[in-house]
Structure formats: structure tokens, C-alpha cells
Amino acid sequence: MTGPTTAPAGIDDPSFLADQHRHYARLRQSPGPRRVRNPQGLEYWLVTRHDEARTVLLDTRFSKDPQRASDALSAAGYGVSGAGSFFLPLVNSDPPDHTRLRRLVAGAFTPRRVAALAPAVERLTHELLDAMAEPDASPAAEGGPVDLMTALAFPLPVLVISELIGVPHGNRGALLAWASRMLTVTGSGATPGPAERTRRLHRWFAALVAAKRPRVRTDVPADEQPDLLSALVAAQARDQGLGDDELISLLVLLLLAGHETTTGMVGNAVDTLLRHPDQLALLRRRPELTASAVDELLRYETSLARTTLRVATQDVELAGVVIPAGAIVSVALAAANRDPEVFPRPDRLDITRARGPHLAFGHGIHFCLGAPLARLQTETVLTTLFGRYPHLEHADPDQPQAWRPIGDMRSLLTLPVRLGPRPPTRPGSGRPAAHPADPA
Secondary structure, three states, X not given: OOOOOOOOEEOOOHHHHHOHHHHHHHHOOOOOOEEEEOOOOOEEEEEOOHHHHHHHHHOOOEEOOHHXXXXXXXXXXXXXXXXXXXXXXXXOOOOOHHHHHHHHHHHHHOHHHHHHHHHHHHHHHHHHHHHHHOOOOOXXXXXXXXXXXXXXXXXXXXXHHHHHHOOOHHHHHHHHHHHHHHOOOOXXXXXXXXXXXXXXXXXXXXXXXXXXXXXXXXXXXXXXXXXXXXXXXXXXXXXXXXXXXXXXXXXXXXXXXXXXXXXXXXXXXXXXXXXXXXXXXXXXXXXXXXXXXXXXXXXXXXXXXXXXXXXXXXXXXXOOEEEOOOOEEEEEHHHHOOOOOOOOOOOOOOOOOOOOOOOOOOOHHHOOOOHHHHHHXXXXXXXXXXXXXXXXXXXXXXXXXXXXXXXOEOOEOOOEEEOOOOOOEEOXXXXXXXXXXXXX
């Protein structure tokens, strides 16, 4: 079979985003990739079944080389500016460049490094929750609704990434402000486009690197450096082929990729549990299920609905369908994670489900390096938030979910909640305390 399995179909319009899982289930009914068209008119091949998704993510015939991407997008009549983060390094590169860049960054996400960040993640989470409960500081202090996306899910990953990179404390407020302006969280037309936000972040990080460089001891090995930025500057000084543009682009990538996906992950996890009170009650009774719950929440409502684009370097047959050389391909991770051939009763949230091969963090050489840190943040939020506010609830349970209008991301625009009765003070801090879970 050489043609598309279906006529070009619309994708990412408001009705699709509002009910994506139903639409993905329809696309998944027949084997093989489908031709789809996004609202900007770009046609590409979409892979929705789990086995086929794993195949594409592992197959070197599907390239992430930026020049191939540029050529494919131009051939499709689609401007490069519409590609968003397609041309950031590491995420969008093939070996050997990908191998070299990944090796430079991998040291920041070792189990030891992530474990060392755990106290900071817990502290930052408590501080953000403290701010929500400050008298006269927010509607929540008076029992009114608070938007958890704005108050917690958005700022937490930026602050954690600041810790990881080694952004000086005096600059962290600026980075949070930049992120608030640069990253699309409202869907309004006032937010700069992907190309402009990337340029501005490049300039901000370039100034940060210039200020950091004179203070880095280049004779200290990378794994002994105090933070990722110091490790990268030291590696550059030792002539590991890392240019200034690549170094700065890696920092931009960590903010854009690590922040956007984790913000969505945290918001989706809290929202999903509130919509499944039986599973939330089970988690409160059995906190040892937290890691399992996060794994299931990742599968059920992954924040990265689709991968960035790949380009077929030659004709490739997949489940009887031939994807022609030069064609653009994307993998629908959200669809693959609900494939009934792999996950029994996939539309049911079950935090006791045996850990399955979900693809929320991708697969193969592009498996997300930051997965352990993202898991840590989500686990910390669930433990801390539902511990301190056992009566947390949606401010308006009947209000439809407002999803961010970007199809490859699955992230809420807002998550209005009521915190419930103000908890007692945390001993020795003057701050609200972690509240014991409700009895079963």
C-alpha cells in the first residue's frame, strides 16, 4: 500500500483539543500511520498505535536533523518560523551531534544529582503553597478560588531548573518573569511567537553565561562542578566541541522543554486525581503508591501529546503503509499510551496498575533526560499539596477544562481550585503545616 490510510484530516482545532482521546481512538482503529493536517495547513503522517510508535522512535530512518526538517517544511510550503522549538539542539539532532550533546548534559540528571535536588524541590513547593495561604496575598487566603497553574505548576519547574542550572538567586526572579512572558500560558495573541521568545531567551542566557564564565574552575571535572552551567562552561574550556551558540541553546532547551512539560504534568496530575476521587482516596490511604500513581498519571494524561517532527530519509513501510522519503512524521504519545493492545481498559485511571511501557517520556535515544527530575517534582507536589490541603477541590467542578491551544502539548491553561480550611502552622516555621491525610 503506497497511499495514505485516510484522507487528510483536521487536527488540533478546538473540538479536537477538548476531546483528544476520543479522536485519537478513532485514528487508532486501523493499523498504520494517518495523514493529518494542522490548523496552519501543514500535512504530515501521524503514528498512533503503541507498537508502531516504538518502531518509529527507534528507527534511524526517521531523522531529527534540522536541515532535513527545514527542507521538508519548505517543500510543504510551511515557514521555518512555524516549527517552534524544532531547531533547538539535542531534542532535534541525530548522532553523532546528538550523542555528543547528550553526554555533556547527562551528568545533571544522574540519580545522585536528582536526589541532591529533592530537598530544594520540597522547600520550593512548600514556599509556593505558603504564598497561596498568606493573608491578603491571594483569594485563597479568604477561602476563594486559586489558580494552581499560576500559583504552583508554572513557577515550580522554573525555580527547580534555576537550581539545576545554577542561576544566581538574584537572577531567579528575572528568569521567572522571562518565562512568564516568553512561554505561552494564556493562549492570548499578546505572547511572542516561538522564534521571538527563543531569541530573547538566548540573549538572557548569553548574559548569564558571560557573568558565570570567569568564576568557573575549569580544572574541576564536570561531575564535581556545583551546577550544570559550571559543568558546561568547564567542558567548553576543555575544548569538547561545544560552541557558544550550542551552550546557550542547551540552556534554552532545558527551560523550554523541561518547564513546559513539567508544568503540564503537574497540572494534569492534580486535575486528574480531583476528577477521580476514588483514586485520590486510595492514594491518601496508601501513600506508598505515590510513585506508581505518578507513572499511571503520566500514561493517562501525558503532557507531551505528540513528539516533535521527524523526517523519513527513505521510503519506509509501516504496518502496510509506505511513508515516502522526505515526509514529515510525528508520534502521538497520548494515543499510544491508551492503546488497548498494550494497556487493558486504557481509559480507566488505576494507580495500582502494573507499570507498563508507556511513552510519556519518549523512547530510544531521545528518551527524556529530565524524566527523573520531572517525576520527583510531580511526586513532591502530590504529597505536599494533598497533605497540606486534604479538602482541596475544583472551584467549579462543572466548568469545562481549558486546554492550552497547542496540539503537541497537553497542558491546562487554568486549574481553579479551593484549598479548603486553612491548615495549622508548620512547627518552627510560622507557615501552614503538612496536614495528615484524611482517614479512610
